[in-house]
Amino acid sequence: MIVKTSKVNLIYYSPTGTSKKVLEGIAKGLGIKGVMHIDLTPVEAATKSHSIPAGELAVIATPVYGGRVPVVAAQRFKTVKGNGTPAVLIVVYGNRAIEDALIELRDITTEQGFKAIAAASFVAEHSFSNEATPIAPGRPDAEDLKKAKSFGEQVKAKLEGMTKSIEIKVPGNKPYKERNPSGSRFPETTADTCTLCGACAEVCPTRAITVTDKVETAKEKCTACSACVKACPTGARVWTNEGVKKAATWLHTEYSKRREPEYFL
Numbered sequence: 001m002i003v004k005t006s007k008v009n010l011i012y013y014s015p016t017g018t019s020k021k022v023l024e025g026i027a028k029g030l031g032i033k034g035v036m037h038i039d040l041t042p043v044e045a046a047t048k049s050h051s052i053p054a055g056e057l058a059v060i061a062t063p064v065y066g067g068r069v070p071v072v073a074a075q076r077f078k079t080v081k082g083n084g085t086p087a088v089l090i091v092v093y094g095n096r097a098i099e100d101a102l103i104e105l106r107d108i109t110t111e112q113g114f115k116a117i118a119a120a121s122f123v124a125e126h127s128f129s130n131e132a133t134p135i136a137p138g139r140p141d142a143e144d145l146k147k148a149k150s151f152g153e154q155v156k157a158k159l160e161g162m163t164k165s166i167e168i169k170v171p172g173n174k175p176y177k178e179r180n181p182s183g184s185r186f187p188e189t190t191a192d193t194c195t196l197c198g199a200c201a202e203v204c205p206t207r208a209i210t211v212t213d214k215v216e217t218a219k220e221k222c223t224a225c226s227a228c229v230k231a232c233p234t235g236a237r238v239w240t241n242e243g244v245k246k247a248a249t250w251l252h253t254e255y256s257k258r259r260e261p262e263y264f265l
């Protein structure tokens with residue numbers, strides 16, 4: 001196990017950009033000059049592959065969906081191989097709970113050839129958050145990013161003091177929690193305010209959206225990630241699905257108390 005590295009690979013699946021933001025905060029604290037981004041969010045990432053040498057560091061992040069690693073993220077992580085590469089594992093969640101996501105991420109990355117040397121959970125704005133029912137709005141905020149940097153500094157100190165790989169303990173249960181049923185929920189487009197600009201289609205991680213003289217969504221491909229909703233410049237892309245609206249109200253009511261990042265070092 002190496003203890004000094006000049007290159008860090010930020011590896012992430014991040015439809016609404018918060019997991020990426022957290023990783024960038026952590027990278028600041030690591031103080032490593034060479035920062036490489038491996039963004040697994042675009043649909044093109046599915047057909048590329050990467051191999052990270054043992055002498056580099058990987059910082060790997062996923063959002064939490066239903067207490068698990070999202071199905072698409074789990075598939076995309078399989079395109080990145082480690083070679084006994086030290087890895088820092090990060091789960092980013094919408095202020096409710098991480099449940100089994102971190103242990104699942106540890107298992108996936110171990111299977112891919114990485115060695116987890118540190119892990120953390122960070123809080124971010126929930127994908128279903130909106131003005132009427134905000135859930136951790138604006139997070140990660142300045143305070144979170146300060147903590148992300150400080151966590152990066154602690155990882156750096158740990159790496160420098162390490163002579164051999166030490167297995168870390170992460171929370172979660174096995175078998176993992178059952179996944180939530182998927183497939184029947186997808187955002188709608190308000191024709192009156194839609195300018196057919198295509199921003200929604202561009203950010204969709206599964207290419208579920210087609211824009212011609214109207215916007216169509218292949219519901220079986222939609223993962224409810226909400227990237228299209230957040231990217232729409234005119235607010236035309238919205239959640240009208242009753243289940244999602246109910247979930248947002250429940251989350252807003254039950255999970256508005258601020259939660260803080262947790263470190264597993």
Ligand SMILES: Cc1cc2nc3c(=O)[nH]c(=O)nc-3n(C[C@H](O)[C@H](O)[C@H](O)COP(=O)(O)O)c2cc1C
Pocket residue numbers: 013014015016017018019020062063064065066067068092093094095096097098123124125126127128223224225226
């Ligand atoms: C389908 C779906 C399921 C989610 N499930 C959870 C959850 O179980 N717990 C939680 O706290 N947040 C949950 N979230 C919120 C996301 O984890 C959170 O918004 C995260 O910051 C999104 O990351 P990203 O910006 O990198 O896409 C869920 C979001 C979506 C879209």
